[in-house]
Amino acid sequence: MKELTAHTACLSLEEIQNYAKDRLDEATRFRVENHLLDCALCRAALDSYLANRDETLGADLALLQQQIGQYKHPKLAAMPKKRINYVAAAAVLLVLTAAAAAYWQHTRYDRLYASVFSAPKASEVIAMRGENGVQEADPDLLQALDWYEAGDFAAASQSFDRYLQRQPGDFQAGLYAGIASLNGGYPEKAAEQLTAVSINDPKLFDEANWYLALAFLKQKKLPDAKAILENLAQRAEPVFAGKAKELLERLE
Amino acid sequence: MFIRGIRQQALKDWTDERLVEAFCDTGDQQYFTELFGRYTMQVFLICKQYLSDREDSREMVMRIFSKLLEILPGTEIRNFRNWLPVVVQRECLNHLRKQGRFVSLPEQEALLWLEEVEEYPATEMPIGEAEIILALSQLDEAQRVCLNLFFFKKMSYQQVSGQTGFPLNEVKSYLQNGKRQLKKQLLNLIAAK
Numbered sequence: 212m213k214e215l216t217a218h219t220a221c222l223s224l225e226e227i228q229n230y231a232k233d234r235l236d237e238a239t240r241f242r243v244e245n246h247l248l249d250c251a252l253c254r255a256a257l258d259s260y261l262a263n264r265d266e267t268l269g270a271d272l273a274l275l276q277q278q279i280g281q282y283k284h285p286k287l288a289a290m291p292k293k294r295i296n297y298v299a300a301a302a303v304l305l306v307l308t309a310a311a312a313a314y315w316q317h318t319r320y321d322r323l324y325a326s327v328f329s330a331p332k333a334s335e336v337i338a339m340r341g342e343n344g345v346q347e348a349d350p351d352l353l354q355a356l357d358w359y360e361a362g363d364f365a366a367a368s369q370s371f372d373r374y375l376q377r378q379p380g381d382f383q384a385g386l387y388a389g390i391a392s393l394n395g396g397y398p399e400k401a402a403e404q405l406t407a408v409s410i411n412d413p414k415l416f417d418e419a420n421w422y423l424a425l426a427f428l429k430q431k432k433l434p435d436a437k438a439i440l441e442n443l444a445q446r447a448e449p450v451f452a453g454k455a456k457e458l459l460e461r462l463e
Numbered sequence: 464m465f466i467r468g469i470r471q472q473a474l475k476d477w478t479d480e481r482l483v484e485a486f487c488d489t490g491d492q493q494y495f496t497e498l499f500g501r502y503t504m505q506v507f508l509i510c511k512q513y514l515s516d517r518e519d520s521r522e523m524v525m526r527i528f529s530k531l532l533e534i535l536p537g538t539e540i541r542n543f544r545n546w547l548p549v550v551v552q553r554e555c556l557n558h559l560r561k562q563g564r565f566v567s568l569p570e571q572e573a574l575l576w577l578e579e580v581e582e583y584p585a586t587e588m589p590i591g592e593a594e595i596i597l598a599l600s601q602l603d604e605a606q607r608v609c610l611n612l613f614f615f616k617k618m619s620y621q622q623v624s625g626q627t628g629f630p631l632n633e634v635k636s637y638l639q640n641g642k643r644q645l646k647k648q649l650l651n652l653i654a655a656k
Contacts, residue, residue, distance in 0.1 A: 215595060215614060216646060221544065224504050241617055248635075248642045252548045256505035259512035268504070271517055275503050275524055279496055282525070284532045287492050 219246040222253045224268060227260050324428050327458055330364070330390050349374055352384060359387065364395030382412035386419055393422055398429040417443060417451040424455070437462060479543040487536045495535065498543065499528055506551050513555035527554050590649050598648035606641030609634055 355370030371388030385408045393401035409419035427436035443455035474497040486494035510520040612618045624634045
């Protein structure tokens with residue numbers, strides 16, 4: 212019983228003509244008559260057709276369709292339209308896509324860096340200091356370790372600086388100062404600190420070079436980072452060699 | 464050009480209501496051109512019924528098209544298809560009056576058109592056969608008999624007239640009014656659910 216309530220399409224000229232001439236099959240006749248029950252427009256059109264039975268309507272309708280298609284209303288033509296300019300929209304979309312791709316590429320090394328960087332815990336640093344038994348009570352070092360533990364690497368970096376001015380030969384502190392600078396937003400400074408550590412303390416060579424590679428990565432100095440990583444991959448202890456190989460693969 | 468062609472093709476699938484809304488929102492004539500194009504034949508035939516002359520009728524169609532382009536954005540329309548014949552009739556009568564050729568419509572016909580402006584949404588109702596039978600039972604007997612023969616027996620107007628003995632015009636009237644009443648009843652039943 213869908214026919215009782217369904218919305219039906221208006222009649223075509225052909226349907227009107229064939230209905231008037233009783234040339235429709237039963238199903239089409241039912242559709243036409245069912246539609247006529249609902250549509251005053253088609254009823255009036257049919258009445259008009261039945262009154263004249265004009266067989267040359269097609270020419271008038273073709274002419275009208277042409278006139279309607281070409282008609283430009285003077286007031287509407289002057290009105291600002293809100294319709295979408297598809298060319299402009301496509302251009303904007305293209306620019307946005309390019310910008311997004313550029314941004315994605317630009318931040319690629321930051322994302323890589325973030326995925327591989329991890330700072331040794333401050334408790335490990337403190338344990339290390341305790342084992343060595345030196346400079347344990349230096350207030351700047353303790354302050355630096357406090358900031359480091361709290362995750363405030365920028366503040367830790369400044370405290371390490373003060374401490375290292377007095378103790379420039381403490382390369383273990385230098386290593387952690389470099390790590391703090393690196394993650395505190397000073398990659399150039401970190402590179403200097405870590406280079407000094409790797410040159411002066413062979414025991415800290417692998418670790419300092421690992422973070423040095425990350426400092427170059429952070430600065431988007433890819434050839435420098437790769438050179439250090441390749442060296443680590445070939446010569447470092449297994450832990451850092453493995454890390455270096457993995458990061459090199461991801462850089463490729 | 465390519466995008467425009469695709470869009471024009473897509474507009475053919477739009478409902479009248481969506482085209483009206485798009486035209487009123489944007490003022491872009493292409494929406495109304497598509498909408499009016501669906502009913503140009505009917506509008507022309509109605510104009511011809513009133514004006515007789517085909518050239519006059521074509522001019523009237525274009526005048527109505529132009530007028531609707533102007534007035535549509537400020538008009539609240541629930542059903543364009545049922546609103547259109549009222550406008551066409553009014554424009555044709557105004558034109559004839561200006562020429563001193565007054566034509567009066569049969570009162571019943573004019574009222575019927577106006578009544579049909581009160582339309583229902585162009586969607587299918589979520590109803591079952593039981594509700595239809597219940598709604599049918601609430602109609603006048605003549606309407607119920609005609610609707611039964613037309614919808615259930617699939618008889619033509621002419622056959623319903625022959626079967627019931629009602630004149631053809633009365634059959635059409637019973638069917639039109641009965642179907643309209645039936646839809647109202649069904650809407651009430653749905654609302655009461």
